[in-house]
Amino acid sequence: MDFRLTPEQEAFREEVRAFIRERLPEDIRERLAMGHPARKDDVVRFQRILHERGWAAPHWPRAHGGADLGQAERLILQEEIQRAPAPMPSIFNVVMLGPLLLKFGTAKQQDHFLPRLASGELWFCQGFSEPGSGSDLASLRTSARREGDEYVVNGQKIWTSSAHQADWVFALVRTEKAPRKQDGISFLLIDMRTPGITVRPIVSIDHAHHLNEVFFDNVRVPVENLVGEEGRGWDCAKFLLGNERTGIANVAYCRERLDFARALARKLTQAGRPLAEDAVLQAELAALDAEVRALEVTNWRMLLAPQTALAGPSFASVLKLKGTELQQDLVALIARLGGLTALERRPGEGEGSEHWAAPGNLRYLQSRAASIYGGSSEIQKDILAKAALG
Numbered sequence: 553m554d555f556r557l558t559p560e561q562e563a564f565r566e567e568v569r570a571f572i573r574e575r576l577p578e579d580i581r582e583r584l585a586m587g588h589p590a591r592k593d594d595v596v597r598f599q600r601i602l603h604e605r606g607w608a609a610p611h612w613p614r615a616h617g618g619a620d621l622g623q624a625e626r627l628i629l630q631e632e633i634q635r636a637p638a639p640m641p642s643i644f645n646v647v648m649l650g651p652l653l654l655k656f657g658t659a660k661q662q663d664h665f666l667p668r669l670a671s672g673e674l675w676f677c678q679g680f681s682e683p684g685s686g687s688d689l690a691s692l693r694t695s696a697r698r699e700g701d702e703y704v705v706n707g708q709k710i711w712t713s714s715a716h717q718a719d720w721v722f723a724l725v726r727t728e729k730a731p732r733k734q735d736g737i738s739f740l741l742i743d744m745r746t747p748g749i750t751v752r753p754i755v756s757i758d759h760a761h762h763l764n765e766v767f768f769d770n771v772r773v774p775v776e777n778l779v780g781e782e783g784r785g786w787d788c789a790k791f792l793l794g795n796e797r798t799g800i801a802n803v804a805y806c807r808e809r810l811d812f813a814r815a816l817a818r819k820l821t822q823a824g825r826p827l828a829e830d831a832v833l834q835a836e837l838a839a840l841d842a843e844v845r846a847l848e849v850t851n852w853r854m855l856l857a858p859q860t861a862l863a864g865p866s867f868a869s870v871l872k873l874k875g876t877e878l879q880q881d882l883v884a885l886i887a888r889l890g891g892l893t894a895l896e897r898r899p900g901e902g903e904g905s906e907h908w909a910a911p912g913n914l915r916y917l918q919s920r921a922a923s924i925y926g927g928s929s930e931i932q933k934d935i936l937a938k939a940a941l942g
């Protein structure tokens with residue numbers, strides 16, 4: 553297969569590059585280039601800027617705030633945003649919930665939510681996992697009992713990223729106990745301001761507050777916030793998780809981090825010589841380059857030739873598995889290059905240090921979770937084994 557872009561796609565890449573060069577706020581670019589994760593404010597600010605061109609949700613229909621772009625253009629945009637580096641629009645809004653509403657939502661839900669998801673006006677979080685129901689998600693127990701025009705929700709979610717900053721949560725709840733655990737699950741949109749919701753922080757290994765427990769105590773949710781059919785939420789979950797996994801792979805972010813590591817190797821010295829001259833490091837960088845290239849090619853091949861054998865749900869698993877492994881290898885290398893300097897930032901400190909090594913180290917710690925969230929690596933291997941072996 554020929555991977556060359558058409559002249560129109562090359563021109564589109566140039567257009568995107570010029571737009572990002574001109575419009576990406578410098579403070580955001582600097583913070584991300586140093587290795588800090590994007591903050592909510594960074595994401596919202598840049599999402600609004602992209603939204604002016606329909607590029608926050610490029611693959612959605614124009615009528616709902618997108619740009620009707622094809623998969624190739626979507627991938628070009630993603631590559632240029634991640635390589636800038638700039639923050640990607642909210643994955644919960646654009647990659648997960650938006651496409652789900654386009655497929656399963658009512659016209660009213662689409663009209664109300666999609667423009668707000670694309671613009672970043674609303675910030676959604678994902679309420680799937682529960683204590684004891686992560687990999688075995690279908691065993692979830694948070695219940696929703698129908699009372700007239702409302703559901704009454706009771707139970708607990710855990711590991712809910714950015715719930716403390718969210719306006720809404722999309723949640724899987726059990727509306728019926730069925731013999732098959734995948735049945736009787738429903739997909740609800742819940743306003744986080746509804747009485748009965750409590751959010752409790754979980755501080756992670758990087759000493760930051762990304763994660764939360766969310767408790768539901770007799771939370772009343774209008775029935776019109778049900779997405780898809782009652783009891784068929786598992787169909788929604790499967791559709792959404794495939795998109796989530798593809799989004800988590802962050803292929804172009806791997807390239808950006810590799811370029812960053814290379815630049816560091818040229819800048820740093822050991823015994824008076826640039827680290828870039830070290831043969832062992834050169835071999836490591838070359839091996840990582842080959843891996844990143846393979847992932848890039850896989851990404852393009854699957855998007856442009858979805859009829860190939862590995863397309864479908866297993867594609868998302870390949871990308872998620874390899875993409876997160878590579879992210880971890882790359883940030884581990886950057887943390888190693890930082891050496892002792894990387895340890896200078898103490899637990900609980902804010903973004904005080906201006907030295908690249910400190911965020912590099914925190915990023916390394918945070919990256920350990922990438923092979924857990926969105927479905928652990930073991931689960932992806934299970935999916936691939938089943939796809940390969942039948």
Ligand SMILES: Cc1cc2nc3c(=O)[nH]c(=O)nc-3n(C[C@H](O)[C@H](O)[C@H](O)COP(=O)(O)OP(=O)(O)OC[C@H]3O[C@@H](n4cnc5c(N)ncnc54)[C@H](O)[C@@H]3O)c2cc1C
Nearest residue numbers: 678679680681686687711712713921924925926927928930
């Ligand atoms: C940083 C972070 C952010 C997250 N954000 C969100 C969020 O926003 N919303 C949300 O709903 N969830 C979120 N999660 C939860 C995440 O989806 C779960 O942690 C994940 O699905 C694993 O579930 P678990 O933690 O219950 O682990 P378990 O399922 O208990 O797994 C424990 C270990 O056993 C292994 N294992 C389990 N089953 C099998 C099997 N069948 N075969 C082989 N090995 C197996 C797993 O791979 C893992 O190593 C987040 C998690 C993290 C770490």
